[in-house]
Amino acid sequence: MTYVRKEVIGDQTLYLGDCLQVMPALGEVDAVVTDPPYGMSFQSNHRAVSHRNIANDGSTELLSWACRIKPDHSAYVWMRWDNLADVPMPRSLITWVKNNHSMGDLEHEHGRKTEVCGFYKGPNHFFPQKRPCDVITAPRTGNEHHPTEKPVTLMHQVVAWTAGVVVDPFMGSGTTLVACAKMGRKGIGIELDPEYFDIACERVRDAYRQPDMFVTAPTPAPKQETFL
Secondary structure, eight states: OOOSEEEEETTEEEEESOHHHHHHHHOSOSEEEEOOOOSOOOOOOSSSSOOOOOTTTTSSHHHHHHHTOOOSSEEEEEEOGGGGGGSOOOSEEEEEEOSSOOOSOTTTSOOOOEEEEEEEEOTTOOOSSSOOOSEEEOOOOOOSSOTTOOOHHHHHHHHTTOOSOEEESSOTTOHHHHHHHHHTOOEEEEESOHHHHHHHHHHHHHHHHSOOSSOOOOOOOOOOOOOO
C-alpha cells in the first residue's frame, strides 16, 4: 500500500501518505500545482494561531524533486527567489504581490511583499485562455489553517492556467483542491501530516457545500492529435 488513507470528495481525491511513494503509483499526470517545503525551516511564532514546524523544511531536496516532475501539461511550483540556484530553470517566474509584507530581517532586508512560483511547461502545454502575465495580485491569508497557507484566490488563478487533472503532492491544508472544487476541476492531493490532511478534507467538503456562483469552465485534459 502506497498510502495510509484515501478520501474521495466530489471530484477531489485526497491521499494521506508520502508523496514520494504515492506519485509513482499515479502514473503520468496532467498538471502539478504545489507549494513544497523549500528549506526555510519555517516555525510560526508571531501569530494568533501557533502552528507546528513544517515537515522536511530543513532542506531544498523536496523542492528540487517537485520541480523535476514531468506532467503532460504544466507544473507550477512555489519557492523563494533564492531557490533558483537549487532547481531546474523555469520557463517563467510568476510573482505574487501581496497586500502587506512579511517580517524577515527588519534591519537589513527590504520588506517582502512578493513570493514567486516557477512555471515548467509539459510536452502538451497550451494556455487555456489568453496568454497570462507573470504577476498575480492577491491578499495574504491569516494562515488560519497552515503556517504558509496560500489564499484560494491566488491558487484559483494558477489552476486556471493548467489543463486536465491537477495534482498537489504537498497538499498542506488543501488550498489547491479547494480552488479546484470551486472551479469544477478534478484534483488530487497528497499530504504527509494527518492533522493537515483532516483539515484539507474538511475544507474541500466546505467548498462543495458553498460553491461559487461564477466558476471557470473545466478545461479538458490535453490530448495529442494524430495526423494521418
